[in-house]
């Protein structure tokens with residue numbers, strides 16, 4: 001089975017919700033033309049994905065397993081045990097889990113899974129064809145699949161993979177941050193579309209510039225801009241005084257501590 005080219009593989013999805021929707025959208029946007037077979041649960045989302053992204057809907061979860069080479073598990077962590085109960089995977093099947101906070105070892109303790117269990121947890125920006133796809137442990141086929149949706153990054157240890165998940169949460173926090181800056185500009189009188197464009201393109205510009213300056217320390221880019229007497233430095237000092245920068249480290253600490261505890 002693992003000798004098959006990716007394009008002729010059928011991908012199964014168990015857990016057809018928010019993650020599955022952006023993962024499938026990312027795959028199709030990236031040019032993946034293989035078959036995708038969906039669990040029938042959550043019929044509304046499954047029907048929508050079937051229509052918009054050329055997927056098929058199975059009759060049962062076992063049906064998904066029986067007719068696919070690689071199965072993506074994307075149920076909430078608290079539903080994993082119930083999902084796996086009574087299911088029977090093929091020995092040579094590849095299972096890719098997007099379930100956050102459950103180690104490879106604990107996946108195996110939760111229910112019967114084949115030996116090849118790979119964790120892969122990209123965030124929603126893959127729907128736009130952007131972002132990284134954290135993978136653990138390394139697996140060539142899973143990395144090739146991930147490449148349709150973004151840039152695969154593999155980790156040598158599960159501890160490193162967990163650190164990447166804390167960084168992934170940061171992606172989610174950013175939208176609230178962008179929203180609040182946009183709102184501030186709107187409150188001061190800018191049309192909402194202009195405010196949104198300013199914020200999003202300033203952020204995009206910052207990441208583009210930082211990626212271009214690959215040998216430069218990121219903090220030193222700020223220091224080069226926020227020199228004595230600049231408006232940028234005035235604002236930065238306020239952010240530092242109100243723990244606006246350090247608060248992000250504290251949020252990362254909180255997420256990381258919980259990821260480790262749950263593992």
Ligand SMILES: NC(=O)C1=CN([C@@H]2O[C@H](COP(=O)(O)OP(=O)(O)OC[C@H]3O[C@@H](n4cnc5c(N)ncnc54)[C@H](OP(=O)(O)O)[C@@H]3O)[C@@H](O)[C@H]2O)C=CC1
Pocket residue numbers: 014015016017018019020039041042061074075076077079082083098099100101121122123124
């Ligand atoms: N949302 C995100 O941004 C990210 C999510 N993830 C991970 O992805 C996983 C899914 O999250 P998300 O997509 O947000 O959650 P959703 O609730 O949107 O989707 C989960 C889906 O699983 C279905 N489901 C539950 N039990 C079963 C079952 N026994 N058989 C088949 N389907 C079942 C649910 O159906 P029903 O609604 O009927 O219960 C639901 O449609 C989580 O483990 C999360 O950690 C990882 C990275 C980011």
